Amino acid sequence: xxxxxxxGGGSGGLACSKEAAILGKKVMVLDYVVPTPLGTSxxxxxxxxxxxxxxxxxMHQAALLGQALQDSRxxxxxxxxxxxxxxxxxxxxxxxxxxxxxWGYRVSLREKSVTYLNSYGEFVEPHKIxxxxxxxxxxxxxxxxFVLATGERPRYLGIPGxxxxxxxxxxxxxxxxxxGKTLVVGxxxxxxxxxGFLAGLGLDVTVMVRSILLRGFDQEMxxxxxxxxxxxxxxxxxxxxxxxxxxxxxxGMPGRLKVTAKSTEGPEVFEGEYNTVLIAIGxxxxxxxxxxxxxxxxxxxxxxxxxxxxxxQTNVPYVYAIGDILDGKLELTxxxxxxxxxxxxxxxxGSSTKCDYINVPTTVFTPLEYGSCGLAEERAVEEYGxxxxxxxxTLFWPLEWTIPGRxxxxxxxxxxxxxxxxxxxxxxxxxGPNAGEVTQGFAAAIKCGLTKELLDETIGIHPTCAx
Amino acid sequence: GRALATPAGxxxxxxxxxxxxxxxxxxxxxxxxxxxxxxxWCGPCKILGPRLEKMVxxxxxxxxxxxxxxxxxxxxxxEYEVSAVPTVLAMKxxxxxxxxxxxxxxxxxxxxxxxxxxx
Numbered sequence: 001x002x003x004x005x006x007x008g009g010g011s012g013g014l015a016c017s018k019e020a021a022i023l024g025k026k027v028m029v030l031d032y033v034v035p036t037p038l039g040t041s042x043x044x045x046x047x048x049x050x051x052x053x054x055x056x057x058x059m060h061q062a063a064l065l066g067q068a069l070q071d072s073r074x075x076x077x078x079x080x081x082x083x084x085x086x087x088x089x090x091x092x093x094x095x096x097x098x099x100x101x102x103w104g105y106r107v108s109l110r111e112k113s114v115t116y117l118n119s120y121g122e123f124v125e126p127h128k129i130x131x132x133x134x135x136x137x138x139x140x141x142x143x144x145x146f147v148l149a150t151g152e153r154p155r156y157l158g159i160p161g162x163x164x165x166x167x168x169x170x171x172x173x174x175x176x177x178x179x180g181k182t183l184v185v186g187x188x189x190x191x192x193x194x195x196g197f198l199a200g201l202g203l204d205v206t207v208m209v210r211s212i213l214l215r216g217f218d219q220e221m222x223x224x225x226x227x228x229x230x231x232x233x234x235x236x237x238x239x240x241x242x243x244x245x246x247x248x249x250x251x252g253m254p255g256r257l258k259v260t261a262k263s264t265e266g267p268e269v270f271e272g273e274y275n276t277v278l279i280a281i282g283x284x285x286x287x288x289x290x291x292x293x294x295x296x297x298x299x300x301x302x303x304x305x306x307x308x309x310x311x312x313q314t315n316v317p318y319v320y321a322i323g324d325i326l327d328g329k330l331e332l333t334x335x336x337x338x339x340x341x342x343x344x345x346x347x348x349x350g351s352s353t354k355c356d357y358i359n360v361p362t363t364v365f366t367p368l369e370y371g372s373c374g375l376a377e378e379r380a381v382e383e384y385g386x387x388x389x390x391x392x393x394t395l396f397w398p399l400e401w402t403i404p405g406r407x408x409x410x411x412x413x414x415x416x417x418x419x420x421x422x423x424x425x426x427x428x429x430x431x432g433p434n435a436g437e438v439t440q441g442f443a444a445a446i447k448c449g450l451t452k453e454l455l456d457e458t459i460g461i462h463p464t465c466a467x
Numbered sequence: 468g469r470a471l472a473t474p475a476g477x478x479x480x481x482x483x484x485x486x487x488x489x490x491x492x493x494x495x496x497x498x499x500x501x502x503x504x505x506x507x508w509c510g511p512c513k514i515l516g517p518r519l520e521k522m523v524x525x526x527x528x529x530x531x532x533x534x535x536x537x538x539x540x541x542x543x544x545x546e547y548e549v550s551a552v553p554t555v556l557a558m559k560x561x562x563x564x565x566x567x568x569x570x571x572x573x574x575x576x577x578x579x580x581x582x583x584x585x586x
Contacts, residue, residue: 095508096507096510099506099509100508102538103506103537103552106545107550110545
């Protein structure tokens with residue numbers, strides 16, 4: 001019936017569907033959100049729009065505004081009232097914005113004549129899927145080509161009490177009550193970003209870390225991010241690994257929970273009481289229950305992710321995959337969008353441009369933001385050898401921080417250069433305010449082959465952190 | 468305000484329940500009906516809604532008002548090509564004879580309603 005059926009209406013799925021429709025193809029998009037154990041669900045748009053980047057950045061902004069209010073008095077602003085934060089007002093405003101985005105996506109799919117079904121789809125035989133609508137009716141659809149863009153969902157601990165009493169990022173951004181004293185389990189960027197803005201809003205936050213912070217990122221930068229959070233009130237409990245259980249002590253919004261865990265090292269048992277426990281230990285690909293085995297699509301059994309070639313094609317020629325579910329690729333919205341668009345153009349527009357996964361810039365929106373593009377120092381040393389690298393680094397004090405007397409030895413930037421390649425910049429890392437805005441421009445420069453010399457020759461804009 | 472007894476029942480404003488309710492009470496209504504397409508997440512809708520209701524009530528039963536939540540009744544919203552909210556349609560004998568998108572003040576709303584009734 002269709003030229004293309006896309007399973008998943010997130011960043012990747014929607015971008016691919018719209019591009020294919022523009023190229024004149026008959027496209028269907030299926031998007032369905034299995035509710036969380038606590039019943040949370042959301043509309044069209046995927047993780048980024050509903051329970052990821054968008055609400056995260058808005059809550060991060062709310063926390064930054066709290067800090068700005070504190071700084072403002074030093075800049076001469078005078079006001080009597082005690083400033084406090086109302087969680088419900090913030091969540092309502094954010095959810096209203098997300099609602100408008102969900103609607104906007106529906107309108108844009110309709111405008112491009114893409115068929116959209118808010119239903120669960122699974123493969124039943126080659127080229128054919130079964131779709132179960134909310135009211136129970138089952139329909140079947142066929143297509144020449146399929147794209148898997150089902151994304152991921154948060155992983156749970158697998159201990160008594162985790163699904164019943166704990167929340168994840170899927171629940172946090174629409175939580176109808178303030179989470180209160182919170183324990184964040186995990187040291188991923190999701191864990192640290194959430195812990196960061198919750199603390200910034202005035203809550204008592206503890207982060208429980210099994211081993212290292214921000215796995216996959218430059219570790220020197222990761223430790224600096226963590227150190228800043230610690231000096232600003234976030235408690236860290238490190239090297240605690242084995243969770244035993246979570247019990248509910250008291251009902252309520254929020255209630256009171258008791259967490260019991262023990263260390264991998266010694267016999268010590270840890271017990272703590274919190275209003276909310278937020279689990280952020282990783283995300284699992286949604287590939288297990290969509291019938292992939294019926295049509296022979298191979299997945300990586302360890303993590304559920306889909307291996308693809310550099311055309312984003314799976315082992316089954318008419319099935320492609322994009323976004324977070326790809327094995328070994330970056331889990332970022334702009335990457336999924338780019339991959340989706342380029343895939344549609346290669347399939348239907350006669351293009352041969354493939355998605356470039358090298359030197360993709362990213363930013364971790366912890367209270368002190370960390371932007372990077374290129375290699376982490378450890379990876380660069382591994383790939384090039386320490387003697388072939390030159391690392392330039394500096395601490396800096398943002399001008400805006402001087403008046404309010406904020407830290408003068410925390411913001412930090414470093415670049416890693418390859419000596420044998422004209423001192424080409426192969427790694428860029430910056431820890432400071434507006435790191436995302438700063439990093440974006442440098443990413444374009446790196447794509448153009450930025451070298452240390454070119455950087456030195458570029459005159460700075462004064463006074464900025466970027467200079 | 469006063470509740471006027473009209474052939475349709477109680478008062479001049481009602482929430483549309485589903486597609487067939489829309490057919491019965493809006494499309495097949497002998498009286499003209501303004502349809503207010505709105506959404507929970509839409510700030511301006513929360514201002515326009517009550518304002519429009521007030522002006523409709525002032526017309527003393529000559530025009531009725533139907534409210535449609537676009538997330539609950541997406542098919543209807545799509546059928547009537549609603550992209551932004553609030554969108555207000557003026558319907559007479561099942562046809563859309565007028566429309567506007569966004570907020571209007573009381574005078575503008577009164578003119579809109581009078582035109583619908585008069586035409």
